[in-house]
Amino acid sequence: MSSPRIKSDKAQARTEAQRERILAAAQRCFIEQGFHAAGMARIAEAAGMSPGLIYRYFDSKAAIIRAIIARQLERLNQDISLNRPVDLAAEMTAKFVGGHGCNPHDLSPALLLELSAEATRDPEIHAVVRHFDQNLRNALVQWLMRGTDTGGHALPEARACEAALLLQLLFEGMKVRQTRDPGLDPALLEASLRRFLPFVLAGGAAAAG
Amino acid sequence: MSSPRIKSDKAQARTEAQRERILAAAQRCFIEQGFHAAGMARIAEAAGMSPGLIYRYFDSKAAIIRAIIARQLERLNQDISLNRPVDLAAEMTAKFVGGHGCNPHDLSPALLLELSAEATRDPEIHAVVRHFDQNLRNALVQWLMRGTDTGGHALPEARACEAALLLQLLFEGMKVRQTRDPGLDPALLEASLRRFLPFVLAGGAAAAG
Amino acid sequence: MSSPRIKSDKAQARTEAQRERILAAAQRCFIEQGFHAAGMARIAEAAGMSPGLIYRYFDSKAAIIRAIIARQLERLNQDISLNRPVDLAAEMTAKFVGGHGCNPHDLSPALLLELSAEATRDPEIHAVVRHFDQNLRNALVQWLMRGTDTGGHALPEARACEAALLLQLLFEGMKVRQTRDPGLDPALLEASLRRFLPFVLAGGAAAAG
Amino acid sequence: MSSPRIKSDKAQARTEAQRERILAAAQRCFIEQGFHAAGMARIAEAAGMSPGLIYRYFDSKAAIIRAIIARQLERLNQDISLNRPVDLAAEMTAKFVGGHGCNPHDLSPALLLELSAEATRDPEIHAVVRHFDQNLRNALVQWLMRGTDTGGHALPEARACEAALLLQLLFEGMKVRQTRDPGLDPALLEASLRRFLPFVLAGGAAAAG
């Protein structure tokens, strides 16, 4: 009676593992070549399997793209750990400098841009992106509202919303900069952030850097 | 002596008109479907001509893309008129709200994003984008350094550079927001900008709104 | 009453002149690029006229090809002047060496080959080629049969036919050589011809150089 | 250890078989329509497969052409068996008569001509053709220099070179004849060859038929 259950569990685990292999391989390919230039054959090769097998785990190339986006955004969500002392300027600069590499755990900037453009056309992508964005914004707002004793900034809600939006604009603006001017001097970026972020985090009040 | 000239002028005018028709049609298609998903046949249809005819005016699809980019960036360059009193917060918000439409004179945000991603792979696009970026940055720096009597902000060079970079991040961040959250409350955006831009334009000094 | 006649004559002359311009231009293009690679646009340009105008004088590209072949073979026919002392070995070698150039009066070897291949498929071309070939063979036979006092070789008819065929094989073999081994040492070619042609011209009898 | 090998062998065999099918189909199409007039769709149809599949086995149409040429020339190379008593006149005549058919093992004359013309423009084709030509010439020279006891003609080198060139001219001249005058009387051809070849094979010395 349990034999089929056990088999099913094993099978499910294997299925999940296979999906992961495919997603990882596809992400590598997409980062290197973009969504449309990366062929299924290449993805299959990178995943160490045959092209046909991929279709046992995903309905289509578009489905893989959606899955990657969802997985990536989920990871980002988990990465937002604002329950600690944060040197935002330093961390953002580090992200900018390090983001060009093919750290498979990070979404490459070019991919994020293609992804955002695609959200304009694919409602499913749009939905998942929206969901992530709201999560991030909420997290930022909570962080900004939290007391300074817990690493927060004690902003009133209205100010927190404004500041969160501004931070998001800066985050995303940096992604665009990464693709269009990867050689941007990190020192300038950090100086710029270090000068203005305190105002943002202070909700617009004069801040003591 | 003038007869051939006149004919040539007419022909040249027609040629330019045809190129414009093609670029406009292509831009519409690209916005709707993306660079790679828009086929030449569809572009031709949108332009009201046969596919073959397009190749009398452009060498390739890639050439059309480059022409659109170059044209759009040129227009942006011309639009940057900082020799006047500027209410940046209001203007940026207006840009955000108005930018969703298919105003053929404006670069759609989705296109800008795909374009930036494409710059990662096409050196020619990268070059034209870089050229525009530097122009914009220079214009911003000059504006920030200029005396207040001429609409400037009288910042020293170092501060101006930092502030210009931050402004650019905000501009581009807004483009991403447009694609990912087109319903963003304009009032929140404007409030946010109105609160923080003065600090930026003041080079980081406490500013009197 | 005569006015239309006169006009018609003038017109006919002009028509012929135009056809000639087109044929000359086309031949240049064909030699340079081959029959299929040479486009009508390029031919029109070379002829100094518009593509459309060509179709007033020729029904199609194929018609131009046929006309060129016919004209060329006619010219070759006229060129065969065997009523004179001939040093065949020297003349053939000279033809080989000089034939690579773009002497517009000569059929380029590559063209002759393409032409011959095309004769396999186009009955009209086949017919015109056959007609020329027979003319040439007849001329050779007559020459070989003519008395030595008139530059001939006084062969009996049977021997003349055999020798004429052999000469033709050599002529055409040289055309193939020209395309496949244009660097062939002319000295070797001439030596070879000089050694064996006397036997051929003597109808197979031992010959005294 | 052998299981993958066996599979690989099977696969390799199938691959080779498919390549052969494609080459055979293409050769048929090329003979019927010429290199440029034969479309990939038609070739695919003739090979009983889809157009796309061809590209699993060949990079391009040009690659197919090159493969056909190379294969054909290789076959010709193998066919040159001069280590035996040879009645050249009879064999050449037989080749002429039999060569019109679509014997897939023989290069059709029309193809050889187009091929030679193509060598004028495609360096890769030129190279393979040159290589074959030199092989043939060398084989002929060796044969002519070899002692008569081993089927050769005992010519000194200089004479052998001259004679080899002449033979090649005759071979190739016959290919041209085949396309332009396929109805040429074989009896005349054989008579002509029989009369003059002995002189050639004798290096130009008077020969006893």
Added chain:
DNA sequence: GATGAATGAGGGTTCATTCAT
């Protein structure tokens, strides 16, 4: 007569997807 812009069928090629094994 002359133009050259315009056509559109067809070219070679790619690639997401399917299916016999």
Added chain:
DNA sequence: AATGAATGAACCCTCATTCAT
């Protein structure tokens, strides 16, 4: 579960030909 050969529609692009001017 897995393969990878096979499909075929769609891609971008060319060019002989036509036609409004």
